[in-house]
Amino acid sequence: MASLTVPNRVESVRPATAFLVQAARAMKVPAAAEHVFEVAISEAITNAVKHGCSDRDDATITCDIELEDRQLTLRIIDGGQGFDLPKAEMPEVSPDKIESLSDSGYGLPIIQTVFPIMRVVKVDGRFGIELGLKY
Amino acid sequence: MQIDVATENGTTIVRPSGDRLDIEVAADFRAMLLSLIDQGNRHLVVDLKAVTFIDSSGLGALVSALKTLKRTTGPGDVRLARVQPPVVSLLEIIRLNRVFTSYASVEQAIQSFQ
Numbered sequence: 001m002a003s004l005t006v007p008n009r010v011e012s013v014r015p016a017t018a019f020l021v022q023a024a025r026a027m028k029v030p031a032a033a034e035h036v037f038e039v040a041i042s043e044a045i046t047n048a049v050k051h052g053c054s055d056r057d058d059a060t061i062t063c064d065i066e067l068e069d070r071q072l073t074l075r076i077i078d079g080g081q082g083f084d085l086p087k088a089e090m091p092e093v094s095p096d097k098i099e100s101l102s103d104s105g106y107g108l109p110i111i112q113t114v115f116p117i118m119r120v121v122k123v124d125g126r127f128g129i130e131l132g133l134k135y
Numbered sequence: 136m137q138i139d140v141a142t143e144n145g146t147t148i149v150r151p152s153g154d155r156l157d158i159e160v161a162a163d164f165r166a167m168l169l170s171l172i173d174q175g176n177r178h179l180v181v182d183l184k185a186v187t188f189i190d191s192s193g194l195g196a197l198v199s200a201l202k203t204l205k206r207t208t209g210p211g212d213v214r215l216a217r218v219q220p221p222v223v224s225l226l227e228i229i230r231l232n233r234v235f236t237s238y239a240s241v242e243q244a245i246q247s248f249q
Contacts, residue, residue: 010159035188035221036228042190046158093230098205103198106191106229113228 001066008052008059008078016063017042020074027067030135031114040114043107044076044129052078062128070135075121077128085120085129136160138167146245147176148216156186156193165196168213172203177211179204180244184217189225201234212236216244 004019006012020041024032031037048061064075090109091102112118117132136159137152149171151164171179181197183189197213204211215237218226226232238244 013158014155035224038188039190039225042157042188046190046192049158090229093233095234098201098234101198101202101234103195103202104191106194110191110225110228 001064003062003064005060005062008049008056008061010049012061013042013045013049016045016061020045020063020065023065024072027065027072029067029072029133031072031133034114036110037114040111040131041074043110044074044131047107048076048078048080048128052080062123062126072133072135073117074115074131075123075128076131077121077123077126079126079128081127085118136163138164140167140171142176143245144249146178146180146248147171148180148182148241148245150182150185152185154185155188156183156196157188157190158192161190161192161196164193165199168196168200169203172200172207172211177204177209178248179211179213180216180238180241180248181213182216182241182244183219183222187219187221189222191229194225194229194231197235198231212248214238214244214247216241 002023004016006016017038021032021038052059052061059079062077066073091105115131115133119130121128121130139150141148153160156164201213215235218237
């Protein structure tokens with residue numbers, strides 16, 4: 001398992017994403033070669049920054065990645081409040097309804113296109129999200 | 136993030152110079168687009184040649200600009216130029232390729248408004 005802890009702030013999204021993508025590629029996970037894999041991880045870490053305790057100066061995000069029996073598991077623990085995962089439905093996109101087009105809500109569906117397994121977890125008393133894929 | 140703005144034949148060309156259009160820069164990008172619209176620019180071409188990574192925040196900025204234009208009176212549109220393959224792929228996954236027209240070159244995008 002590889003692990004990285006970063007301050008919970010927007011500037012941490014890029015380095016934390018790079019860490020997880022490089023670790024998955026080093027583990028030779030096929031999906032990690034695809035661009036959307038990196039986007040999905042970036043979305044998950046972005047959510048941690050948005051919904052974790054980023055108002056506290058000492059708040060952190062811990063990113064864990066492990067591979068076992070061809071199952072990749074990522075844990076992004078932000079220490080925020082526990083939450084129920086909303087249904088990850090892609091917002092409706094229609095050229096006939098641009099006025100009602102959503103300018104948010106695309107993150108979770110992007111994550112689910114890569115990671116069929118997504119659940120809320122609690123690690124050492126801190127809440128976060130666990131993402132998984134089998135290959 | 137540096138964002139260059141130019142005008143040609145009544146069309147405003149917005150050119151983000153960084154390779155990542157993500158949560159770190161999306162708010163500035165959105166503010167820039169909305170400010171241009173507020174100033175009366177209604178034909179916008181976003182040149183994405185330099186952008187190889189975009190997330191939902193960056194896409195949300197584009198959607199926000201498009202919605203603002205469509206909400207107000209008069210013709211107007213946000214069109215994309217020189218979209219890189221990773222960005223094309225994400226637009227397709229989210230199906231935003233159904234609302235944003237893309238062109239191979241900035242010149243073609245400008246001509247589409249004539």
